[in-house]
Amino acid sequence: MTPRETLLTETFVSLADTLVRDFDVVDFLSMLSDRCVDLFGVGEAGLMLAGGDGRMHLAASSSHQMHLLELLEIQHEEGPCPDAYRTGVLVRCDDLAETTERWPTFTPAALTAGFRSATALPMRLRDEVIGALNLFGVDPGPVPDADVAVAQALADVATIGILQHRAAKESRLLAEQLQYALESRIVVEQAKGVIAQQLDLDMDQAFNELRRYSRDHNKRLVDVAAALVDRSLDAATLRRP
Amino acid sequence: MDADRLSKLLGDLEGDRRNGADLGERLCDACVEVLDVSGAGIMLMADGQHRGTFGVSNAVINVVEELQFTLGEGPCIDAFNSAKPVLEPNLVTPASNRWPGFSGPAVKAGVRAVFGFPLRTGTASLGALDLYLDHPGDLDATQMTDAVVMAEVIANTVLALQGAAAPGTVAPELDAGLASRAVVHQASGMLSAQLDITVDDSLVRIRAHAYTSDRSVNEVSRDIVLRQLLLD
Numbered sequence: 001m002t003p004r005e006t007l008l009t010e011t012f013v014s015l016a017d018t019l020v021r022d023f024d025v026v027d028f029l030s031m032l033s034d035r036c037v038d039l040f041g042v043g044e045a046g047l048m049l050a051g052g053d054g055r056m057h058l059a060a061s062s063s064h065q066m067h068l069l070e071l072l073e074i075q076h077e078e079g080p081c082p083d084a085y086r087t088g089v090l091v092r093c094d095d096l097a098e099t100t101e102r103w104p105t106f107t108p109a110a111l112t113a114g115f116r117s118a119t120a121l122p123m124r125l126r127d128e129v130i131g132a133l134n135l136f137g138v139d140p141g142p143v144p145d146a147d148v149a150v151a152q153a154l155a156d157v158a159t160i161g162i163l164q165h166r167a168a169k170e171s172r173l174l175a176e177q178l179q180y181a182l183e184s185r186i187v188v189e190q191a192k193g194v195i196a197q198q199l200d201l202d203m204d205q206a207f208n209e210l211r212r213y214s215r216d217h218n219k220r221l222v223d224v225a226a227a228l229v230d231r232s233l234d235a236a237t238l239r240r241p
Numbered sequence: 242m243d244a245d246r247l248s249k250l251l252g253d254l255e256g257d258r259r260n261g262a263d264l265g266e267r268l269c270d271a272c273v274e275v276l277d278v279s280g281a282g283i284m285l286m287a288d289g290q291h292r293g294t295f296g297v298s299n300a301v302i303n304v305v306e307e308l309q310f311t312l313g314e315g316p317c318i319d320a321f322n323s324a325k326p327v328l329e330p331n332l333v334t335p336a337s338n339r340w341p342g343f344s345g346p347a348v349k350a351g352v353r354a355v356f357g358f359p360l361r362t363g364t365a366s367l368g369a370l371d372l373y374l375d376h377p378g379d380l381d382a383t384q385m386t387d388a389v390v391m392a393e394v395i396a397n398t399v400l401a402l403q404g405a406a407a408p409g410t411v412a413p414e415l416d417a418g419l420a421s422r423a424v425v426h427q428a429s430g431m432l433s434a435q436l437d438i439t440v441d442d443s444l445v446r447i448r449a450h451a452y453t454s455d456r457s458v459n460e461v462s463r464d465i466v467l468r469q470l471l472l473d
Contacts, residue, residue, distance in 0.1 A: 168362075168363045172364070175362050175367060178415075180409070183287060183288070185411055190427070190429055190433070193433070194433065195430075196466070197430070203427055229433070
């Protein structure tokens with residue numbers, strides 16, 4: 001294998017690894033940006049992801065040079081990245097010097113930063129586009145088709161990794177919420193039993209005592225219930241004025 | 242199960258979810274159809290305990306659920322705790338006597354083979370899927386794979402339902418199975434205050450009494466709540 005092929009293979013393996021191991025999105029995307037520069041001989045690369053507001057935010061870049069960061073950050077409304085995000089297809093400008101009409105704010109900034117070409121690849125899985133991968137070239141001219149294909153494949157694997165990570169995080173959170181809600185439900189029923197026993201009431205009356213006390217003392221129902229169940233609070237206290 | 246069938250199943254479930262149909266039962270019916278078993282049940286669990294039944298496909302599986310709730314032993318319990326499928330192809334003459342209380346009554350109810358699949362998402366466990374056959378036998382490779390897929394579909398459905406719930410509350414579709422157990426927790430509370438023991442110990446005593454008097458945990462609990470039964 002050529003050095004390039006080795007690097008490419010390693011990159012895919014690293015990306016696939018993220019699907020199984022602990023995942024740091026920032027690390028992951030930085031690595032991807034760096035590899036793009038090495039693999040495709042472009043000047044710089046950057047990744048933008050869409051936030052909840054639908055606008056693009058800088059997620060990673062191949063260098064922290066001010067000019068590159070600014071070039072990525074100004075693309076919230078206009079530029080190759082937003083275009084790729086909105087359309088879900090490859091967006092390219094092989095010579096930014098030829099026209100500023102397409103991206104009137106982005107183009108002059110890119111030229112000033114020393115870039116002549118810009119390519120943006122959508123980060124997409126089926127109908128869902130989550131962001132875009134930007135490649136900036138110092139020379140005018142297209143990124144070769146073969147490179148574009150490989151870059152898109154990297155972007156696709158990265159997209160799957162990010163979506164899986166988000167889904168897993170959301171699932172974990174929901175599972176925790178469900179457990180908590182289940183336990184809360186149970187402890188409230190148990191507390192009703194404790195109150196019913198200690199104050200010689202039926203379940204409805206017991207619940208009313210619990211609810212009234214929680215309200216009067218500005219405490220959460222489930223917290224008062226838990227205290228009654230572990231007996232750190234006595235039901236007689238509920239009745240005290 | 243091929244991709245088209247799975248797609249159709251998911252599509253149907255989505256429709257059911259939106260029109261509020263008894264989703265738990267439909268999921269169980271789907272399991273019976275897709276997996277070609279005699280019955281299916283979905284158990285929600287927390288803290289290693291059976292907390293409520295989300296759905297059952299028939300009366301026999303209801304007995305299976307009830308037994309596990311009463312005894313705290315059985316395929317779902319083991320599947321949940323081990324996070325792995327638990328397979329018993331011959332409940333009449335099992336390889337090991339791992340469920341001494343469960344096996345006899347389950348066989349009497351018509352169960353000959355029973356299988357438990359954990360409902361998991363990532364590292365979190367939500368409960369387990371119960372499957373039974375009315376004749377002894379193993380699940381073949383396709384049934385096993387499909388059962389794992391169904392368990393995942395069910396786990397995702399449970400989470401999706403919970404995702405739509407008001408914060409701090411159990412989703413209404415999941416709550417139905419819990420509401421029927423409220424009396425058990427009330428009884429645990431009462432007993433714990435009566436005897437000055439923990440609610441966990443109370444539940445153990447209630448279960449023991451149910452088992453020895455051949456009644457359901459719910460029946461015993463009701464008597465305690467109505468003050469018609471005093472345990473020591």
